[in-house]
Amino acid sequence: MRKVTAVWAVAVACLALVTASAGGWAATDQQTLTINATVSAKAKLTLGVAAINFPDADPDSVPSVAATENPVSVSVRAQAGSASSVTLTAQANGDLDSGTDTIDITNVTWTATGAGFVAGTMDTAAQPAGSWTGSGNHAGTFSYALANSWDYTAGSYSQTVVYTLTAP
Amino acid sequence: MGRQVWNNQNCQAGAGGTVAAQRAIKRGLAIGRARAHSILVALSLSYSIAALSGAAYAASARLDFGVSTLSFPSADPDTVTTINAVENPVAVDVTISGPDSTISQLTVQAAGDLISGPDQIAIDNVGWQGQGEGFVPGPARLSKDEPRLVGQWVGRGTKQGSLRFGMDNSWDYAAGVYSQTVVYTLVAY
DSSP states (O other), rough: HHHHHHHHEEEHHOOOOOOHHTTTOOOEEEEEEEEEEEEOEEEEEEESSSSOOOOOOOOTTOOOEOTOOEEEEEEEEOOOTTTTTEEEEEESSSSEEEEEEEGGGGGGEEEEEEEOHHHHHHHOSOOOEEEEEEEEEEEEEEEEEEEOOOTSSOOOOOEEEEEEHHHH | OOOOOOOOOBBBOOOTTTHHHHHHHHHHHHHHHHHHHHHHHHHHHHHHHHHHHHHHOOOEEEEEEEEEEEOOOOOTTTTTSSSEEETTTTEEEEESSSSTTTTEEEEEEEEESEHHHHHEOGGGGGEEESSSTOOOOOEEEEOOOSSSSEEEEEEEEEEEEEEEEEEEEETTSEEEEEEEEEEEEEEEE
């Protein structure tokens, strides 16, 4: 009787040992890291040239004088709110001037290529040149033209135009 | 007819029981008690063996990070194509105890993309490079879909390393302040 009991006790002990060994002793630890990223609104405008030139031409044969630098590349890059309106405008600082002579700046027009870029007519009031919604990188071109006329006084005219890109 | 004897172990001799039967009953009870005692001893012994086995071979793992938050500042995507975390390099200590055969592994998984209200930046735009024994050199990228290996070791001791985090920059990101959590899990077995 005692022998049977002893054998049984050893068997139970072995079973417990095997069970314990097979139960798995993996240890774990965890750490949580919080990632924060800030994207501030920003805008960047790049024009392919700093000046455009309209050469002299016969008004009969060249009623519209194209700028020699056409097409002018333009790049608009902005980070803005996803629903924010990103706008590009052009505003002339005055008419084309040559001493006391002027050519109305509205005689200068442009056409546009590229998504979001729009054609327009130069003016001393800001004119839309492009618009987009939210962030993005946009490339296009502007091609400028000066309406020709026998009424223009001979001279060298010039004026500056300010392009403004806004990304709220 | 034999005498009836009432046993104090709630064992009742039926009518007509004999002294021999009573003795047999007592003997059986004694055997039962002895057997029960043997069983108890065996169970205690096996439990002790199991406990000792567990105490001798269990691994333990500890993971320590130098920071709890990573910050990526705003930057011009034209000049800063990869934004480095302000906290770089991030110190990581992995401490393992157990037998020499202990295998340990450190993984990371993000809880989702970087979120700012309705806007998101895919979390796989964030990556890291590891330095130190057992740390994956990379570069590697975070994932929200599956754990990514950060390091693995065999044996015990403290493994010191560091992680350098970077985030791809883009003009396509909507302006905002983004956030997300990532969980580092260390397993030793």
